[in-house]
Amino acid sequence: MTKIDEPLYVAISLDIDPDANSAVEGRHDTLSFPIEHGKVSIEACRKGLQRILECLDFYDIDATLFYEARTAQMLIADRMDLPGLSERHEVACHSLKHEDFLGKVSGMPMDEKSIDNAVTEAKGILEDIFKRDIKGFRAPYTRINRAIVKILEQTGFQYDSSETIAMGKEWKGGPFPLEMFDSNLLELALPSFYDAKGRRMSSYLWAIFEGRRVSGDYIDAVLWARSIAKGGLFVFSIHPWHLYVDCQGNPFNREQVQKNWENLEYILSQLKQMQEVQIIRQDNYLDQWLQL
Numbered sequence: 001m002t003k004i005d006e007p008l009y010v011a012i013s014l015d016i017d018p019d020a021n022s023a024v025e026g027r028h029d030t031l032s033f034p035i036e037h038g039k040v041s042i043e044a045c046r047k048g049l050q051r052i053l054e055c056l057d058f059y060d061i062d063a064t065l066f067y068e069a070r071t072a073q074m075l076i077a078d079r080m081d082l083p084g085l086s087e088r089h090e091v092a093c094h095s096l097k098h099e100d101f102l103g104k105v106s107g108m109p110m111d112e113k114s115i116d117n118a119v120t121e122a123k124g125i126l127e128d129i130f131k132r133d134i135k136g137f138r139a140p141y142t143r144i145n146r147a148i149v150k151i152l153e154q155t156g157f158q159y160d161s162s163e164t165i166a167m168g169k170e171w172k173g174g175p176f177p178l179e180m181f182d183s184n185l186l187e188l189a190l191p192s193f194y195d196a197k198g199r200r201m202s203s204y205l206w207a208i209f210e211g212r213r214v215s216g217d218y219i220d221a222v223l224w225a226r227s228i229a230k231g232g233l234f235v236f237s238i239h240p241w242h243l244y245v246d247c248q249g250n251p252f253n254r255e256q257v258q259k260n261w262e263n264l265e266y267i268l269s270q271l272k273q274m275q276e277v278q279i280i281r282q283d284n285y286l287d288q289w290l291q292l
């Protein structure tokens, strides 16, 4: 089957989790910086999410929202109308409390039962809040293993979006079954690629906000993807809080915040205008692919 007439598909995904969060030694869940305070905050997440959703409306873009279930509950308790604001978008799951499932930082890998409980509870909370099926999952720190994948399959998820695939010449950007985890669950992977100087980068936009990347690096990657993988999916990801605070939780000054929004808007407007590029929700992309 030829994909020559198809566009390159681009997904805008949001990982909606606590401000400047980090895995912590000795606990499964995440904390916001400074971790000594033992708290999670959602102030920057709230501001960033509100404005990104307005921005997506302005550009008429449907996105995929990976909600950490606890963050969704906190935002609602803070009187944010998440179901209303998320209406046009896909709602997907980003764990319960941003668990360090593999125990890389906590030093305490979670057993199957605890992972199952966390995933099931998170899915239930999101289905309750948004009154719809939750099909997609992105793991905290994008780290999955065999147990997690098995649980996702058993819990009724349709796809995972945690893996990263290097965008070489062979890259096609389509879904693939997670065979390396002995599973048929489909993966919509995040791409990694090289900038003009040959430095490797990911499609997470945080590096722009941290001043380590320019928007052109990402636009170039999409143009390259378009030239090699018509019909494939290029997934962008954004943390809403990152428009306002850095990875360490330090607030950006007003000029930097302004610059962050300009960069984000520039990327969205460029993507919108690009020939042979179509922005799509991850669930809709998958449905379309499954019907082919």
Ligand SMILES: [Zn+2]
Binding pocket: 015, 017, 094, 098, 139, 140, 141
């Ligand atoms: Zn996250």
